[in-house]
Amino acid sequence: MCGIVAVIGKGVDAELVQQLSKRMSHRGPDESDLHITEKGHFLSHERLSIVDLQTGKQPIQGTNSAWMVHNGEIYNHKKLRDTVLKKHTFRTTSDSEVIVHLYEEYGYEFCDMLDGIFAFVVIDGDDFMAGRDPLGVKPLYYGIDSHGAVYFASEMKAIADQCKSFAAFPPGHYYSPKTGFVKYYQPQWEDAAKAVEPLDLKAIRETLTEAVRKRLMSDVPIGVLLSGGLDSSLTSAIASRLMTEAGSPKLHSFSIGLDGNAPDVVAARAVAEYLGTEHHEIYFSVEEGIEILDTLIWHLETYDVTSIRASTPMYFLSKAITEKGIKVVLSGEGADEIFGGYLYFRNAPSVADFQKETIERVQKLATADLLRADKSTMAHGLEARVPFLDKAFLNLAIKIRPEEKQPATYGGVEKYILRKAFDTPEKPYLPDSVLWRQKEQFSDGVGYNWIDALIEYGTAQVTDEQLAKAADLFPHNTPATKEAYYYRTIFHKHFPQASAAKTVRKWIPKWQENQDPSGRANKAHVKADTNIATLKATL
Incomplete structure (x- = not known):
C-alpha cells in the first residue's frame, strides 16, 4: 500500500525526512506527503492508492491532536466504524483512518482488534506508538540516532545511515515509550x-x-x-x-x-x-x-x-x-x-x-x-x-x-x-x-x-x-x-x-x-x- 517514515525527536529537519522517505518512492508512486506535528516530530508517507482513492491521503489526523501513518489494509474497517467507533467523526473513507481513532478510544490496547495487514505509527504530542501485524506481512524497521531521535520506516534503506543502531520491528507487537515492546498477538496455536x-x-x-x-x-x-x-x-x-x-x-x-x-x-x-x-x-x-x-x-x-x-x-x-x-x-x-x-x-x-x-x-x-x-x-x-x-x-x-x-x-x-x-x-x-x-x-x-x-x-x-x-x-x-x-x-x-x-x-x-x-x-x-x-x- 505504501512506504512510511516517522521520526520522533530533535535535531532532524524536514528536508532530510523527505529525502529518507523518497528512498521508498517505489512503494507509493501515487502520492507523497509530510506532516510536522505541533511538537516538531515527523510523519511521511509514500502512497499506493488502493482504497478511498480520493480522500485517503496520509498522514491522517484523528479527532484531536493524534496523527498517523499506515502501510497495509484493514479488512474489518467498516465493521469497526459501525460498532466500537460509531461515535467518532471520520475525515476520510480510508480503511487506515480507523487506527488513529482506535488509539483515541483505547490507548495502546487495540492492535488485536484489527483484522488485516499493517505497519503504523501514531504520534500524539510527545507520546507515540508503533505496531506491526501479527505475522509481519508488512515490513517495519526501527532505530535510534546519535541524538536519541527514534526512527521508524517500512524499509531499512530509509534509516540505515541515520541510526547508530536499528532492527526489524517484531511482528505481533506494538511499542510505546511507556510500555516498551508488548506482544499483543498471543494465539493459542503457538502452543x-x-x-x-x-x-x-x-x-x-x-x-x-x-x-x-x-x-x-x-x-x-x-x-x-x-x-x-x-x-x-x-x-x-x-x-x-x-x-x-x-x-x-x-x-x-x-x-x-x-x-x-x-x-x-x-x-x-x-x-x-x-x-x-x-x-x-x-x-x-x-x-x-x-x-x-x-x-x-x-x-x-x-x-x-x-x-x-x-x-x-x-x-x-x-x-x-x-x-x-x-x-x-x-x-x-x-x-x-x-x-x-x-x-x-x-x-x-x-x-x-x-x-x-x-x-x-x-x-x-x-x-x-x-x-x-x-x-x-x-x-x-x-x-x-x-x-x-x-x-x-x-x-x-x-x-x-x-x-x-x-x-x-x-x-x-x-x-x-x-x-x-x-x-x-x-x-x-x-x-x-x-x-x-x-x-x-x-x-x-x-x-x-x-x-x-x-x-x-x-x-x-x-x-x-x-x-x-x-x-x-x-x-x-x-x-x-x-x-x-x-x-x-x-x-x-x-x-x-x-x-x-x-x-x-x-x-x-x-x-x-x-x-x-x-x-x-x-x-x-x-x-x-x-x-x-x-x-x-x-x-
Missing part, C-alpha cells in the same frame, strides 16, 4: 500442545474462502499470482469463483518462467484455462536475472539465498503486472508452513517435531517468504495479499492434529488435507492434475536451469581464498557457499552496518543431508538432485 482439534474439511474450505473474500476489498483491479502449484491455484480458484458470483470483471492471472515449457508455466496455463481467467505469461532469461541481482538485493534488504533465488522471477513478474494497471494481487504464501508442505517435513523424527517446526516456520515468515512477497512486489508498487495467513484460518489450521498433516498418514502426499478440502467432484475447484501436483519451490518451478545457472554464476565470482576467509569479513551469519558469499558482498555494499546484517535470518531446511533450500535437494522430489549446490560449489 504445540493445543494441536488436538479433529479434521474438518468443510471448515478448512469455508474459512479459506472467507479469507480470500476479505482480501478482494479494493477500489482498483485485482490479479492473482499463479504458479500452477496447489497454493496459488487454490487462491485463484476461490477468487475467480467469488468474483464471478459478485458479477465482477474477469480475474487476471499471471505466471512466469524461463520459457513456455517451465513447470510452473505449463501448470499455470492449465489452471487458467480451467478457471477462465484472463491469463498472462511472462518470461525472463537467466542473463536478465543475473543482471538485476544488485538492484534486487537493494530492494529485498536480505542476503538469504532462497529469498534471492525466488525473488528474481517475482520481481520481473511484478513489473509486468503493474504495467498492465493491476495494483493488488493474491499470493499463496504460508500454506507450506501451516501444513508442513515442504518436502523436508517428510523426514521429521516425530509428530511433536513436525508440529513444532510448522509453528516455528509460520513465526519466522517475516524474515523469509513474507519479506520476499512484500519487497519484490512493492519494488514496482504492487501489493501482495496472503489469504492463508488470515488470523481465523491460522487458528483453525495449525490446531488440527499434526498426524493429519504428515505425508506418511496419506500415502506420502504433502498437504493432503488441504487438497482434500477442495476435492469437490460435484463442483470442482481445480483439475486433478493440479490439485494433486507435488510441491515445487517457486525458484525451481520457473525452470530448473534458473537455480543451476545462478549457483554456477555466483560460484564463479568468488575464489576459494575468499570463501576460506568469509568469517573474517562476515562474522554474523557467515556464508557457507560461494553463491551465498556473492550475495553477501552485494548486500554489504548497500548495507554495511552491523545492525543490517543482524536483520537477516537464513532459510535452511531441516532433517536432510543437503541443506540447500532448493526442493530438489530432497530425495523425495520427482526431479531430485541431492548433490545440488555441493558439486557445483567446487567448480
Whole structure:
C-alpha cells in the first residue's frame, strides 16, 4: 500500500525526512506527503492508492491532536466504524483512518482488534506508538540516532545511515515509550500442545474462502499470482469463483518462467484455462536475472539465498503486472508452513517435531517468504495479499492434529488435507492434475536451469581464498557457499552496518543431508538432485 517514515525527536529537519522517505518512492508512486506535528516530530508517507482513492491521503489526523501513518489494509474497517467507533467523526473513507481513532478510544490496547495487514505509527504530542501485524506481512524497521531521535520506516534503506543502531520491528507487537515492546498477538496455536482439534474439511474450505473474500476489498483491479502449484491455484480458484458470483470483471492471472515449457508455466496455463481467467505469461532469461541481482538485493534488504533465488522471477513478474494497471494481487504464501508442505517435513523424527517446526516456520515468515512477497512486489508498487495467513484460518489450521498433516498418514502426499478440502467432484475447484501436483519451490518451478545457472554464476565470482576467509569479513551469519558469499558482498555494499546484517535470518531446511533450500535437494522430489549446490560449489 505504501512506504512510511516517522521520526520522533530533535535535531532532524524536514528536508532530510523527505529525502529518507523518497528512498521508498517505489512503494507509493501515487502520492507523497509530510506532516510536522505541533511538537516538531515527523510523519511521511509514500502512497499506493488502493482504497478511498480520493480522500485517503496520509498522514491522517484523528479527532484531536493524534496523527498517523499506515502501510497495509484493514479488512474489518467498516465493521469497526459501525460498532466500537460509531461515535467518532471520520475525515476520510480510508480503511487506515480507523487506527488513529482506535488509539483515541483505547490507548495502546487495540492492535488485536484489527483484522488485516499493517505497519503504523501514531504520534500524539510527545507520546507515540508503533505496531506491526501479527505475522509481519508488512515490513517495519526501527532505530535510534546519535541524538536519541527514534526512527521508524517500512524499509531499512530509509534509516540505515541515520541510526547508530536499528532492527526489524517484531511482528505481533506494538511499542510505546511507556510500555516498551508488548506482544499483543498471543494465539493459542503457538502452543504445540493445543494441536488436538479433529479434521474438518468443510471448515478448512469455508474459512479459506472467507479469507480470500476479505482480501478482494479494493477500489482498483485485482490479479492473482499463479504458479500452477496447489497454493496459488487454490487462491485463484476461490477468487475467480467469488468474483464471478459478485458479477465482477474477469480475474487476471499471471505466471512466469524461463520459457513456455517451465513447470510452473505449463501448470499455470492449465489452471487458467480451467478457471477462465484472463491469463498472462511472462518470461525472463537467466542473463536478465543475473543482471538485476544488485538492484534486487537493494530492494529485498536480505542476503538469504532462497529469498534471492525466488525473488528474481517475482520481481520481473511484478513489473509486468503493474504495467498492465493491476495494483493488488493474491499470493499463496504460508500454506507450506501451516501444513508442513515442504518436502523436508517428510523426514521429521516425530509428530511433536513436525508440529513444532510448522509453528516455528509460520513465526519466522517475516524474515523469509513474507519479506520476499512484500519487497519484490512493492519494488514496482504492487501489493501482495496472503489469504492463508488470515488470523481465523491460522487458528483453525495449525490446531488440527499434526498426524493429519504428515505425508506418511496419506500415502506420502504433502498437504493432503488441504487438497482434500477442495476435492469437490460435484463442483470442482481445480483439475486433478493440479490439485494433486507435488510441491515445487517457486525458484525451481520457473525452470530448473534458473537455480543451476545462478549457483554456477555466483560460484564463479568468488575464489576459494575468499570463501576460506568469509568469517573474517562476515562474522554474523557467515556464508557457507560461494553463491551465498556473492550475495553477501552485494548486500554489504548497500548495507554495511552491523545492525543490517543482524536483520537477516537464513532459510535452511531441516532433517536432510543437503541443506540447500532448493526442493530438489530432497530425495523425495520427482526431479531430485541431492548433490545440488555441493558439486557445483567446487567448480
